[in-house]
Amino acid sequence: MKNKGLLITILVLVALVIGFGFLKDRITPRTPVYENIKPVAFDKGLPSLSGLVKSIKPCVVNISTTMTIKGPDLSERFMGPQNPFRDFFGNDFFERFFGDIPRREFKQRSLGSGFIIDKDGYILTNNHVVEKASSIKVKLTDGKEYDAKVIGKDAKTDIALIKINAKHDLPVAKLGDSDSLEVGDWVIAIGNPFGLEQTVTAGIVSAKGRVIGAGPYDDFIQTDASINPGNSGGPLFNLNGEVIGINTAIVSTGQGIGFAIPINMAKEMLQPLKSKGRVVRGSLGVRIQEVTPEIARDFGLKEPEGALVADVIEGSPAEKAGIKSGDIIVAYNGKKIKNRDALPRLVAATEVGKKAKVTIIRDGKKMDLDVVIGELKDETVTASRRQEVEKDYGLVVQNITPDIARHLKLKDQRGVIVTDVQPGSPAQDADIRQGDIIIKVGRRTIKNINDFKDAMKKSNIKEGIVIFLRRENMTLYTVLREE
Numbered sequence: 001m002k003n004k005g006l007l008i009t010i011l012v013l014v015a016l017v018i019g020f021g022f023l024k025d026r027i028t029p030r031t032p033v034y035e036n037i038k039p040v041a042f043d044k045g046l047p048s049l050s051g052l053v054k055s056i057k058p059c060v061v062n063i064s065t066t067m068t069i070k071g072p073d074l075s076e077r078f079m080g081p082q083n084p085f086r087d088f089f090g091n092d093f094f095e096r097f098f099g100d101i102p103r104r105e106f107k108q109r110s111l112g113s114g115f116i117i118d119k120d121g122y123i124l125t126n127n128h129v130v131e132k133a134s135s136i137k138v139k140l141t142d143g144k145e146y147d148a149k150v151i152g153k154d155a156k157t158d159i160a161l162i163k164i165n166a167k168h169d170l171p172v173a174k175l176g177d178s179d180s181l182e183v184g185d186w187v188i189a190i191g192n193p194f195g196l197e198q199t200v201t202a203g204i205v206s207a208k209g210r211v212i213g214a215g216p217y218d219d220f221i222q223t224d225a226s227i228n229p230g231n232s233g234g235p236l237f238n239l240n241g242e243v244i245g246i247n248t249a250i251v252s253t254g255q256g257i258g259f260a261i262p263i264n265m266a267k268e269m270l271q272p273l274k275s276k277g278r279v280v281r282g283s284l285g286v287r288i289q290e291v292t293p294e295i296a297r298d299f300g301l302k303e304p305e306g307a308l309v310a311d312v313i314e315g316s317p318a319e320k321a322g323i324k325s326g327d328i329i330v331a332y333n334g335k336k337i338k339n340r341d342a343l344p345r346l347v348a349a350t351e352v353g354k355k356a357k358v359t360i361i362r363d364g365k366k367m368d369l370d371v372v373i374g375e376l377k378d379e380t381v382t383a384s385r386r387q388e389v390e391k392d393y394g395l396v397v398q399n400i401t402p403d404i405a406r407h408l409k410l411k412d413q414r415g416v417i418v419t420d421v422q423p424g425s426p427a428q429d430a431d432i433r434q435g436d437i438i439i440k441v442g443r444r445t446i447k448n449i450n451d452f453k454d455a456m457k458k459s460n461i462k463e464g465i466v467i468f469l470r471r472e473n474m475t476l477y478t479v480l481r482e483e
Helices: 002-027 050-059 074-079 086-098 263-276 293-298 317-321 342-348 402-407 449-457
Strands: 060-070 105-116 122-125 135-139 145-154 159-164 186-191 199-210 220-223 235-238 242-250 258-262 286-290 307-312 328-332 355-362 365-372 395-399 416-421 437-441 465-471 474-480
Touching (some): 293 474, 307 317, 328 342, 395 449, 437 449
Antiparallel strands (some): 060 105, 060 135, 135 145, 186 199, 220 258, 242 258, 307 328, 328 355, 465 474
16 A cells, blocks of 8 residues: 555656646746857957958049029019918019119038049939039048039939049949848948038848838938938948949938949949930839728738739820739739839839730739830829718718719719718728729729719628729829728
8 A cells, every 4th residue: 555655646746747748838938049049249349441442432422413593583572472462463563663774693502422433433322412502512431522423313303423633543342232231231431410520330131122202203212321411312331342232311309310323223223324325214004002901801802912003094104015003013014012112113123115914813813914115204294962971981972963074074873972071081091082983992882872872781880891993184093081
């Protein structure tokens, strides 16, 4: 019996030990082990960047510009710019009494930066540094100053190419590969902030592919290397001494937030800027929107990726290739389109007249279409008795009568027209406007108010209702949601 009791005691103790270990793992989870981490070695301290800076400084230049601004005309000088009678009297009235007094001219000076990319004196900088300048001066690190002229510029990307005639070989910056840049890489900015010549700052790459609303082809490198007014147009170097960006923008209310144009974008534009003075861009001829989670769900997509075609311009390459409103472009020449902003950059970089393969999703099916790319042109792009419908959404709509169709020059009377939008409503939040014509609710085509009411009743606003509408000469998608 004693041996039997001892055996039971031992088994109980073993069970307790095993149970304790099991509970310990449950109560205190094991810390996961991350492999392949490459820590930065600080055993010898941080290295000095002085040698690198000395070797790359000579290719960085200071740019000073002068802009001539005409002062106010006689009517403004005598009556002020906001006087309501100024337009009535006009400048001719004052000239009869005071003669043709010339308008005063003022000189406005500004500073910027740039870097030499060719021994013959070609310099890259920002368009906004030299735009509208009546004179441009370039100062080198040896103190010599030269007059510069604009060779080419592009406002959409804020890149400009200027040239000086130094009559001797100049130090040239080595252009790197911005696509190989990684978040966390060290970078160096050199420029002319606040007129303080040849200022050097260092930091890391904070992010890539930033869209800040500066232009249609935003693809900025974000860095915490100090960038200030006067740094514009200056180079952003990697630790190999290669230029990987053009310092362009800052967040005035923030610290350690600067933006640079990837150098690969500038490299693609150098030849047309040199030869033509401008950049010729490719065009599909579509208006696109972001694929939101609600739109993705409505279109049966697993992820909100790609660019949604909201409208196809009549006679455009896209229309000729068979692209339609509601198609989702998911790839361009084999490159995946992750979001709306990725597509315009790829199309713009395509040579005009070249054939491109556009992969779309239509009605849940993937297909490839061949499009011959066109040239991107610069764009200088009443209702009867109201019937209130769907008050909860803040929409007032009605059928499109023959009179409305004739007044708005509509070929098709299908759909419903928005006659009012209530302030603070989901409809206003979705940017639905008076005069918009609702064509679809979800995937259902709307012919009249009855269709609209039925479609809205079957939709769930908490999940988001995708609305396809026409506004003046374009179509677009929006989402009605309840906040």
